[in-house]
Each structure stands twice: as C-alpha cells, then as structure tokens.
Amino acid sequence: MSSNPFKADPAIPARLASLGPELREAVQQAAKGVLASRARAPLGNEGSVIPRAVAEDLIGRFQLSSVRELMLLLLDVAKGYAHPSISDFHVGAVGLEAETGNLILGGNVEFPGSHLGYTLHGEGFIVIRAMSRGANISTLAIGEAHPCAHCRQCLAEYARSGELELIDPLGHTLSLAQLYPWPFDPAYLGEPGAMPGRVLWPELAFAEASDHPEAPALLAAGRHSHSPYSRCPGAVVLTLADGNHVSGIAMESVAFNPTIQPIQAAIVNLLAHGYGYADVREAVLGTVIGGAVDYSRSTAELLASLSPDIRLTVLGWRG
Structure with a gap:
C-alpha cells in the first residue's frame, strides 16, 4: 500500500464525531426529503441538487460549522445515487457549485454485461451533473481525498481545475494541483479546457433533415x-x-x-x-x-x- 504524503487536520474528524449519530441522522434524513421532492423533474435539471438556500437552512437548523461540514455529513446520502452492480462498493461524492453555492450529490455507476471501461466514479458523476447544469465545481467532498489517476485526469480537463479543492472526513483539504502537480492538461493540445455552458458547435446540423420529435x-x-x-x-x-x-x-x-x-x-x-x-x-x-x-x-x-x-x-x- 502506498503511503500518504499529506497531513490531515485531526480537528475535522473529531468535530464530526462530536456531532453524534442522532444529529447526523437528522441532517441526512432532512436532506433525503429535499432530494426526494426534486426527483423525477428533469425539466428543471434539479435532480440530486440541494439549493444553496436549503443548504444554509440545514447548516443553521443543525448548528453546523460550515457548508463543508454539511458536505461531509451528506456523503452517506450521496451513496444512494451509486449503482455498483458489479463490485457492490458504494461511493458517495458531493460537489459545491462555484457559481451558485448549490450542492450536487452523486455516486459510482457500474454496468454488468459490459466492460469495466464504462464504469463511472463518484467524482465523474459530479462533474457530469455540473457540466449538464452549466456549472463549475469549486469543492469536492469524497470519502478519502485520494481520487484515482483516471479521475484526476478527468478533473484536469476543466478550465478551472486549478481552483478545485478536495475534502474528506479524515481531515484532508487538498487542491487538485497537490494531487496532480504536473498534469497533462488541455494546454498541451492548445485548448482552454472544458467550460460548462460553452456552445462549442454553434453551427452543428444534421446531415439529413429529421422529423424525429427529439x-x-x-x-x-x-x-x-x-x-x-x-x-x-x-x-x-x-x-x-x-x-x-x-x-x-x-x-x-x-x-x-x-x-x-x-x-x-x-x-x-x-x-x-x-x-x-x-x-x-x-x-x-x-x-x-x-x-x-x-x-x-x-x-x-x-x-x-x-x-x-x-x-x-x-x-x-x-x-
């Protein structure tokens, strides 16, 4: 097993432990209620999202110290979006939208009957949701701030990846630059990187006219x-x-x-x-x-x- 070169802040896990199981459960149940009320409404693209105002209400109601503390408490809730049909290893992730302060929850997804290369990690779930919403992620909470090399490369594609921080319940707060200090990034091919909301193909058209309703x-x-x-x-x-x-x-x-x-x-x-x-x-x-x-x-x-x-x-x- 590789050794961890990064030092965690022991005050963070100590604080989380001090909150107690009852408060943790109350926070998580409240969040689940919010998420359930927003499900099956793709028109507004609000699935798996907790709005900033609701997050702030949860922080105040349960006397949490910050939105980052809330994100760490919601990791178990985020596992509800995981579909690890092969490994049965559930991973949760929570992202903070840079532009809005909304929270996005997600998990890992596997596809039995196909090859493992289609697997989506929790980090990937979050960036896909953010991209679809035209948002960047400023902070990403995961179970351990140790994403695989695949995810580090995926995150490095974003134009604002240098601003991304990763946090975990162990007490780590790390930038992507610390985790991937010499990245192979879009600049190598003369590109600025992914920018959510960008219309890259304004002249895109079908090769033949289509009357398909979609x-x-x-x-x-x-x-x-x-x-x-x-x-x-x-x-x-x-x-x-x-x-x-x-x-x-x-x-x-x-x-x-x-x-x-x-x-x-x-x-x-x-x-x-x-x-x-x-x-x-x-x-x-x-x-x-x-x-x-x-x-x-x-x-x-x-x-x-x-x-x-x-x-x-x-x-x-x-x-």
Whole structure:
C-alpha cells in the first residue's frame, strides 16, 4: 500500500464525531426529503441538487460549522445515487457549485454485461451533473481525498481545475494541483479546457433533415458537446416512460481516455433524477457517422447491457 504524503487536520474528524449519530441522522434524513421532492423533474435539471438556500437552512437548523461540514455529513446520502452492480462498493461524492453555492450529490455507476471501461466514479458523476447544469465545481467532498489517476485526469480537463479543492472526513483539504502537480492538461493540445455552458458547435446540423420529435433537443445538446480533440460532437436524449426526457453530451479528455461518452452522461442525469434503467423507452443519438469518433456502436452496446427493449435511433451530424 502506498503511503500518504499529506497531513490531515485531526480537528475535522473529531468535530464530526462530536456531532453524534442522532444529529447526523437528522441532517441526512432532512436532506433525503429535499432530494426526494426534486426527483423525477428533469425539466428543471434539479435532480440530486440541494439549493444553496436549503443548504444554509440545514447548516443553521443543525448548528453546523460550515457548508463543508454539511458536505461531509451528506456523503452517506450521496451513496444512494451509486449503482455498483458489479463490485457492490458504494461511493458517495458531493460537489459545491462555484457559481451558485448549490450542492450536487452523486455516486459510482457500474454496468454488468459490459466492460469495466464504462464504469463511472463518484467524482465523474459530479462533474457530469455540473457540466449538464452549466456549472463549475469549486469543492469536492469524497470519502478519502485520494481520487484515482483516471479521475484526476478527468478533473484536469476543466478550465478551472486549478481552483478545485478536495475534502474528506479524515481531515484532508487538498487542491487538485497537490494531487496532480504536473498534469497533462488541455494546454498541451492548445485548448482552454472544458467550460460548462460553452456552445462549442454553434453551427452543428444534421446531415439529413429529421422529423424525429427529439431532434431539436438533441441538436441543442450536441452544440454543447465538449469534443475539441476529435471534432466529433456527440449527444443522447433518452425518452422515459412518463414522457420526460434526459440528455447527455460527450466530454472528451485531452488524454482521449478517460473521455465520457454521451450515453454515460445521459445515464448519470437519468439516475440523478430518480429514474431507473427500466424507465427508458428510447434513446436517440447524434454522432458523426463514420467519423474519427462515432458513438453508434458503443451506445448500442451499453444500452443493450441495461435493457434489450430500449429502442435506439441514430441521427448523423453533418461532418
């Protein structure tokens, strides 16, 4: 086992322990109630999100010391978004939106019947949700501020990654720069990095006219695809049994791998809003068919591992 070169602040775990199990349970139950009230409403994209005003109310009501303390207390709640169908190892993560002060909760996701490379870690869940909401993350709480190299590379893709801090219940407060001091970052390929809300493909259009009912939503999502390296944007819209929709976009890495595929991002947004795989009726994919990156086959593979009944429609972008 590798040794930990970073010193933790013992006052943080001592403070958390002093709060006692009853208070911890009360905070977590209150948060669960807020999250449940916001589930299954993807139109506002508020799934797995605790608004700043609610977070501040929880801090005041339970006499917590800070939003960071609240984030650490909510890690067990965040595990509720985990779907580790292979390992049964549940990971929770909580992110603080830089622009709004809202909290985003998420967990790790695995896909039995497919290969392990589709796995999403808790950190990835948070950045996907933040990207879909047009927000950056300033602070990320995880069980141990020791993300794997895959996650460090994923986090380094963001233009504001140098400002990111990671905290944990052990008492660590570490910057991404400390954890990944000499990163292979977007600047190596002359790119600024991922900027949530950025319209990277304003002229994106379908190769052929489509009357698919989700074509406009797919096009709107695809224009935000973070695909500066392959120049092959990708997006997915999932149609759910209740008529609602969730979407996801490609999020490329300067290292190429770990790139997040649009179907992975759409699944995160599905789970964040309290839906399950059985709720998905159709997926429509926008991709550059036959391009340097074509998401058609990988999307079909992952959907088949979720349910053989999900219809997939592929619409090609103009290359």
